[in-house]
Amino acid sequence: MRLGERSGGANAGRKVMTLISAMVLGADCIEDCDVLRSGQTAAVLGHGVAAPSTLGTFLRAFTFGHVRQLDRVLADSLARAWAAGAGPGSERLVVDVDSFVGEVHGHAKQGAGFGYTHRVSPDLGHQGGDR
Numbered sequence: 001m002r003l004g005e006r007s008g009g010a011n012a013g014r015k016v017m018t019l020i021s022a023m024v025l026g027a028d029c030i031e032d033c034d035v036l037r038s039g040q041t042a043a044v045l046g047h048g049v050a051a052p053s054t055l056g057t058f059l060r061a062f063t064f065g066h067v068r069q070l071d072r073v074l075a076d077s078l079a080r081a082w083a084a085g086a087g088p089g090s091e092r093l094v095v096d097v098d099s100f101v102g103e104v105h106g107h108a109k110q111g112a113g114f115g116y117t118h119r120v121s122p123d124l125g126h127q128g129g130d131r
Helices: 012-024 030-037 041-045 052-060 064-083
Strands: none
Touching (some): 012 030
C-alpha cells in the first residue's frame, strides 16, 4: 500500500499490521489499538506497533482506491489461509469484517454523500452517510 506523499503515509505496512492485530484481539476503535503498545507485544507480534494517533492520521489519508487495495489483501490472505487448511472444512463460515455503521458528519468527509444504508440524512439534506 502506497499513500504517496500524504500525511501519515510512512510505514504503511507496520500501521496495517497494527490495525489487523488489534482487530484480531477485538479492538473496535483506534483507541483500543493502544493496548498493543504494552510490554513485549511488538516482539510477540513480530512487527512494530504504531500509536493510535498515528493510525488515525494514516486512515484519514485513505481514498476509496486504498480501501480497495486492502480489500484485495484480505481476499488473498483468506484464500491462502483456506489453502493451508485454516478454512471451515465442509461447514459454512461467515466473516463479517465491517459490521459497524457509524455517523458521518460534514459534506467534505469522503463517503458522506451516499452511504450503503441509502437513508437521507436530515442535516445534510441529501443522501447522507451511514445513519
